Amino acid sequence: MASTAALLEAISSPRRREILRLVWSRERTAGEIREAMPDVTFGAVSQQLKVLAEAGLVVVRSESRSRIYKANQEAFGELGRMLERMWEDKLWDLKLAAELEQTRRGPRPVPKKTGKG
Amino acid sequence: MASTAALLEAISSPRRREILRLVWSRERTAGEIREAMPDVTFGAVSQQLKVLAEAGLVVVRSESRSRIYKANQEAFGELGRMLERMWEDKLWDLKLAAELEQTRRGPRPVPKKTGKG
DNA sequence: AATATAGTTTAGTTACAACTAAAGTATAAG
DNA sequence: CTTATACTTTAGTTGTAACTAAACTATATT
Numbered sequence: 001m002a003s004t005a006a007l008l009e010a011i012s013s014p015r016r017r018e019i020l021r022l023v024w025s026r027e028r029t030a031g032e033i034r035e036a037m038p039d040v041t042f043g044a045v046s047q048q049l050k051v052l053a054e055a056g057l058v059v060v061r062s063e064s065r066s067r068i069y070k071a072n073q074e075a076f077g078e079l080g081r082m083l084e085r086m087w088e089d090k091l092w093d094l095k096l097a098a099e100l101e102q103t104r105r106g107p108r109p110v111p112k113k114t115g116k117g
Numbered sequence: 118m119a120s121t122a123a124l125l126e127a128i129s130s131p132r133r134r135e136i137l138r139l140v141w142s143r144e145r146t147a148g149e150i151r152e153a154m155p156d157v158t159f160g161a162v163s164q165q166l167k168v169l170a171e172a173g174l175v176v177v178r179s180e181s182r183s184r185i186y187k188a189n190q191e192a193f194g195e196l197g198r199m200l201e202r203m204w205e206d207k208l209w210d211l212k213l214a215a216e217l218e219q220t221r222r223g224p225r226p227v228p229k230k231t232g233k234g
Numbered sequence: 235a236a237t238a239t240a241g242t243t244t245a246g247t248t249a250c251a252a253c254t255a256a257a258g259t260a261t262a263a264g
Numbered sequence: 265c266t267t268a269t270a271c272t273t274t275a276g277t278t279g280t281a282a283c284t285a286a287a288c289t290a291t292a293t294t
Binding site: 005008009012014017077082085086 | 121122125126128129131134194195196198199200202203
């Protein structure tokens with residue numbers, strides 16, 4: 001198990017918690033994870049995945065061109081159950097969205113043009 | 118109990134965890150808390166106490182010129198027990214010191230002159 | 235009223251996390 | 265070998281948390 005402090009640091013970020021939820025009970029490719037958060041670039045997602053991987057909170061494997069991520073539930077100890085309960089909350093999505101908005105850093109992504117040209 | 122997310126945010130800071138440990142099982146004045154962390158100014162401590170108080174994680178009362186703080190243990194739910202276990206760790210002090218060094222912001226305090234002038 | 239003590243608040247500084255854009259890497263397929 | 269897909273990494277930007285120094289508030293003491 002990771003040190004409690006390292007764990008607390010890693011899960012203090014709403015963005016990383018969002019990723020953790022996605023890969024908590026099943027594997028997902030980096031691309032699938034990115035699709036679930038269209039407000040950030042692929043690079044941003046990849047960087048947070050790296051943080052989580054280096055903290056030992058997710059495991060990765062390669063398959064063909066894909067990188068497949070999965071939470072390392074055992075690393076979370078009891079905090080895992082806390083997070084699960086948090087995610088069961090019906091208002092979770094709303095709360096997360098508010099947090100992401102509040103803790104956002106760096107420039108906003110340039111909106112992609114959708115046709116019209 | 119505070120929202121899990123607010124809780125996670127509050128305890129993600131090593132400095133705030135240090136404060137919480139001090140006021141976890143007994144009351145302490147702001148001055149006593151400050152004495153326990155001579156590497157920062159009184160203002161810095163006061164500001165973090167305010168953050169914790171606004172998150173509902175500590176309670177304050179005034180007595181004479183002192184402001185007396187105490188952790189609101191009930192607000193922590195199961196996380197409280199996690200923190201307690203972390204603090205029981207014999208290496209806790211060392212680990213915390215390393216974290217404080219790593220997450221430090223702002224200018225360093227100007228060392229007080231000790232005589233010699 | 236003046237001074238001391240105990241703390242809070244405000245204004246300004248700094249380091250860094252979280253981002254973007256673009257370049258780079260790896261695998262697959264024509 | 266070239267092009268496409270699926271990422272990761274690097275270089276640069278921005279917002280803000282954590283600080284300092286100093287001004288301020290409140291209570292107690294002389």
